[in-house]
Amino acid sequence: MKYVDEFRDGALAQGLAGAIARAARPQRRYHFMEFCGGHTHAIFRYGLADLLPEGVRMIHGPGCPVCVLPMGRIDMAIQLAVQHGVTLCTYGDMLRVPGGKGVSLLTAKAQGADIRMVYSPADAVALAQAHPDRPVVFFAIGFETTTPPTALAIKQAAALGLANFSVFCNHVLTPSAIQNILESPEVRELGTVPLDGFIGPAHVSTVIGSRPYEFFAEEYRRPVVIAGFEPLDVMQAILMLVRQVNEDRFEVENEFARAVSRDGNAKAKALVAELFELRRSFEWRGLGRVPYSALAIKAAYGAFDAERRFALEPVSVPDHKACACGAILRGLKTPADCALFGTACTPETPIGSCMVSAEGACAAWYSYGRARGARGKPS
Amino acid sequence: MKPLDRTRGVVEMAHGGGGRAMARLIESIFLTSFANPLLNQRNDQACFAVEKGRLAMTTDSYVIQPLFFPGGDIGALSVHGTVNDLAMAGAVPLHLSAGFILEEGLPLADLARLVDSMGQAARAAGVAIVTGDTKVVEKGKGDGVFITTTGIGIIPDGVAPSGERARPGDAILLSGTLGDHGVAVMSRRENLSFETAILSDCASLHGLVAAMVAVAPDLHVLRDPTRGGLAATLNEIAQQSGVGMELVETAIPVKAQVRAACELLGLDPLNVANEGKLVAIVAPKDAERVLAAMQAHPLGRDAARIGTVIEDADRFVVLKTGFGGTRMVDWLAGEQLPRIC
Numbered sequence: 275m276k277y278v279d280e281f282r283d284g285a286l287a288q289g290l291a292g293a294i295a296r297a298a299r300p301q302r303r304y305h306f307m308e309f310c311g312g313h314t315h316a317i318f319r320y321g322l323a324d325l326l327p328e329g330v331r332m333i334h335g336p337g338c339p340v341c342v343l344p345m346g347r348i349d350m351a352i353q354l355a356v357q358h359g360v361t362l363c364t365y366g367d368m369l370r371v372p373g374g375k376g377v378s379l380l381t382a383k384a385q386g387a388d389i390r391m392v393y394s395p396a397d398a399v400a401l402a403q404a405h406p407d408r409p410v411v412f413f414a415i416g417f418e419t420t421t422p423p424t425a426l427a428i429k430q431a432a433a434l435g436l437a438n439f440s441v442f443c444n445h446v447l448t449p450s451a452i453q454n455i456l457e458s459p460e461v462r463e464l465g466t467v468p469l470d471g472f473i474g475p476a477h478v479s480t481v482i483g484s485r486p487y488e489f490f491a492e493e494y495r496r497p498v499v500i501a502g503f504e505p506l507d508v509m510q511a512i513l514m515l516v517r518q519v520n521e522d523r524f525e526v527e528n529e530f531a532r533a534v535s536r537d538g539n540a541k542a543k544a545l546v547a548e549l550f551e552l553r554r555s556f557e558w559r560g561l562g563r564v565p566y567s568a569l570a571i572k573a574a575y576g577a578f579d580a581e582r583r584f585a586l587e588p589v590s591v592p593d594h595k596a597c598a599c600g601a602i603l604r605g606l607k608t609p610a611d612c613a614l615f616g617t618a619c620t621p622e623t624p625i626g627s628c629m630v631s632a633e634g635a636c637a638a639w640y641s642y643g644r645a646r647g648a649r650g651k652p653s
Numbered sequence: 654m655k656p657l658d659r660t661r662g663v664v665e666m667a668h669g670g671g672g673r674a675m676a677r678l679i680e681s682i683f684l685t686s687f688a689n690p691l692l693n694q695r696n697d698q699a700c701f702a703v704e705k706g707r708l709a710m711t712t713d714s715y716v717i718q719p720l721f722f723p724g725g726d727i728g729a730l731s732v733h734g735t736v737n738d739l740a741m742a743g744a745v746p747l748h749l750s751a752g753f754i755l756e757e758g759l760p761l762a763d764l765a766r767l768v769d770s771m772g773q774a775a776r777a778a779g780v781a782i783v784t785g786d787t788k789v790v791e792k793g794k795g796d797g798v799f800i801t802t803t804g805i806g807i808i809p810d811g812v813a814p815s816g817e818r819a820r821p822g823d824a825i826l827l828s829g830t831l832g833d834h835g836v837a838v839m840s841r842r843e844n845l846s847f848e849t850a851i852l853s854d855c856a857s858l859h860g861l862v863a864a865m866v867a868v869a870p871d872l873h874v875l876r877d878p879t880r881g882g883l884a885a886t887l888n889e890i891a892q893q894s895g896v897g898m899e900l901v902e903t904a905i906p907v908k909a910q911v912r913a914a915c916e917l918l919g920l921d922p923l924n925v926a927n928e929g930k931l932v933a934i935v936a937p938k939d940a941e942r943v944l945a946a947m948q949a950h951p952l953g954r955d956a957a958r959i960g961t962v963i964e965d966a967d968r969f970v971v972l973k974t975g976f977g978g979t980r981m982v983d984w985l986a987g988e989q990l991p992r993i994c
């Protein structure tokens with residue numbers, strides 16, 4: 275896959291690293307947040323922090339769909355499989371995440387619940403079709419990228435007249451989460467957390483386009499550079515952010531122009547608008563309740579909404595008191611500041627949201643960055 | 654008593670019952686594929702003399718879906734895996750035993766095919782399957798077939814590779830490309846079928862080990878990076894030896910298609926299983942010679958020096974990325990599961 279290799283070329287990276295080092299003013303510090311777990315992953319996987327000068331620091335944001343799903347929603351999914359006896363279809367990386375009572379879908383499966391790993395909602399529709407006698411529920415999670423496939427699956431099920439298929443909808447929205455972080459008192463008023471700019475999501479932006487970020491850039495006077503997930507994309511975006519900060523600009527720039535347009539994918543957006551509506555507020559693990567930050571299935575498609583169909587009561591489980599995820603996601607703390615990190619909280623026994631998927635800040639730090647921490651270097 | 658229908662028949666409970674049906678199954682499937690003088694005696698045990706020296710013994714159970722995958726099947730795997738466990742002690746494999754748990758309903762054609770492939774793998778490796786056992790479980794209580802093989806081998810004098818013998822300064826050698834087996838198997842999993850020409854690398858490695866031992870008997874560590882991949886193997890060795898390791902990403906051979914498949918599935922080739930590769934940790938003075946011997950062997954053509962053992966009280970395995978940064982190489986938490994987004 276030549277395309278991918280091109281974007282990982284070490285020599286080019288060194289060149290970009292040099293350009294960043296020259297552009298960054300020695301007396302200034304730059305704090306940038308990469309929102310997306312995909313970027314967090316790239317930064318750790320390729321050791322990009324080593325290539326950045328002293329003054330440039332990355333803050334790892336909340337854009338990992340598995341990490342931000344609150345434990346209560348996992349408990350509700352387990353309820354569907356155990357109490358309601360449905361066949362629950364889910365993405366692989368959701369399986370291991372413990373819910374409120376420490377029970378994960380994997381544990382429930384081992385105890386006899388019918389839980390299947392699928393690679394797309396279409397697999398779940400196919401399963402419902404093959405087993406008309408069994409209620410099949412697709413456990414839908416993710417940001418704007420995974421929403422259109424869920425919408426398509428519902429439409430397909432409707433067209434097929436599948437009475438045994440429904441969706442447990444947990445789709446969340448990127449812009450609302452970014453706004454929530456910018457609105458938090460530490461960032462907005464006190465200025466205790468320097469947050470100088472954002473690397474905008476790659477895949478999400480292919481759907482929603484770059485326009486939704488224009489509001490933040492304006493309103494909060496922070497530059498946004500949308501970037502692909504390849505390590506060179508990330509380096510290029512950091513260079514562009516440093517330049518914007520130096521020049522006092524706060525624009526939305528698009529490093530990922532090979533895939534992202536200003537308006538995004540009109541077809542996908544229309545499809546989502548047809549099937550989903552905004553929830554008034556939704557709980558995010560690590561961030562708490564965030565207004566207008568998630569989607570629910572519209573009443574017209576209510577038959578395919580597992581929450582209605584099985585009359586699920588909302589379950590809310592507070593985050594662990596000692597967990598510092600909320601502060602980490604806002605750039606107030608690093609994983610090393612958490613007393614539980616690496617002792618009580620590890621990828622095998624995650625206590626907080628940032629440890630549950632490889633893309634979470636704590637898990638990435640644990641799996642890829644611990645050696646650095648042990649040697650006293652920041653991430 | 655109906656004769657065994659090898660084309661359309663299936664495994665039945667009676668095939669494990671100890672009666673004539675079982676005798677027929679053994680006769681027409683196992684004995685024909687495994688034939689060797691010790692097994693042909695049809696005793697409940699194999700009796701043989703061994704030369705003087707140290708013996709190595711190992712056992713492993715094989716459960717895999719699908720039973721047949723590009724480049725191999727559970728039968729061949731159950732020979733290669735156990736032979737390799739012996740080879741990683743530097744042993745010359747001698748004999749294997751094989752235990753089968755068959756699920757009622759397994760097509761006899763499938764059974765015959767995988768047993769045949771097992772026999773071929775054993776003959777090619779120069780080992781004999783000298784004793785065995787078969788049980789049948791009810792439909793739904795198994796997954797087609799489970800195989801357990803046990804092996805014994807003889808370790809030549811002066812050869813003593815072991816996980817705790819890695820020393821700072823030692824060279825880390827890898828015998829070939831990573832991830833072929835894992836990707837080949839995943840490509841055929843239900844609901845994950847993707848097109849790939851990648852074949853499993855499953856192979857018996859004792860020949861390669863013999864070639865290495867011939868040029869440098871004192872190999873410090875030998876291990877095959879199976880489940881958990883290279884990452885798990887090196888972390889185990891680092892723990893056992895109380896050392897750290899520094900790897901160079903650009904030196905680690907990975908086929909372009911495997912890299913692309915991993916990219917697609919969100920997996921890291923360092924965590925993906927191999928069934929025909931080995932890692933050798935050798936003294937710096939032996940590194941060149943051993944590497945040359947590996948590259949001269951058909952199973953080590955792509956062998957490379959991928960890193961160095963270093964002193965590190967934390968026992969971390971770190972990787973210099975192609976980008977010039979560094980990162981840790983960690984064990985995976987639990988089973989490897991593809992990620993979304």
Ligand code: SF4
Nearest residue numbers: 597598612619626636
């Ligand atoms: S280490 Fe665990 S408990 Fe601490 S902040 Fe991270 S996820 Fe929360």
